[in-house]
Amino acid sequence: MEKRIINPWKWQDARNYAQAVEVKNVHSTLYVSGQTAIDEDGISSNADMQTQLIKTLENLEKVIHEADFELKNIVRLNVYTTEHSELFENFDVLQNWISTNGIQQATTVMEVKTLFETLKVELEATVVK
Numbered sequence: 001m002e003k004r005i006i007n008p009w010k011w012q013d014a015r016n017y018a019q020a021v022e023v024k025n026v027h028s029t030l031y032v033s034g035q036t037a038i039d040e041d042g043i044s045s046n047a048d049m050q051t052q053l054i055k056t057l058e059n060l061e062k063v064i065h066e067a068d069f070e071l072k073n074i075v076r077l078n079v080y081t082t083e084h085s086e087l088f089e090n091f092d093v094l095q096n097w098i099s100t101n102g103i104q105q106a107t108t109v110m111e112v113k114t115l116f117e118t119l120k121v122e123l124e125a126t127v128v129k
Contacts, residue, residue, distance in 0.1 A: 001023065003023050003104070005018045006018065029126065030127040031126055032063050036055075037119060038119075057097050060123050073127050078125075080111075081112070087109070
């Protein structure tokens, strides 16, 4: 698999995403459904944004690893939130996770009216190998 990052500017580098990601010679592609802060018994979290974001990242990691893919090969990460101000107050959690795992991805962040039950954040990923 070959991955090329397209960034015509430098400002997005501080925000830990790419303007575009080109992928060639892909062996396999994994489309991950939106992951949230739901525990192993299917109970939705009613915790604060930071706690939900951490649990959501853990769940995303679990699905990707279970599928035998690597986090560093996430090429698209969509972020949905019901509380954009709370998300951006805790955005360092997401940015540190991206940096720690060597991920370079295209990203969209979108505020939505509601998510399932008490959830505040949902992450949807595309991963290649």
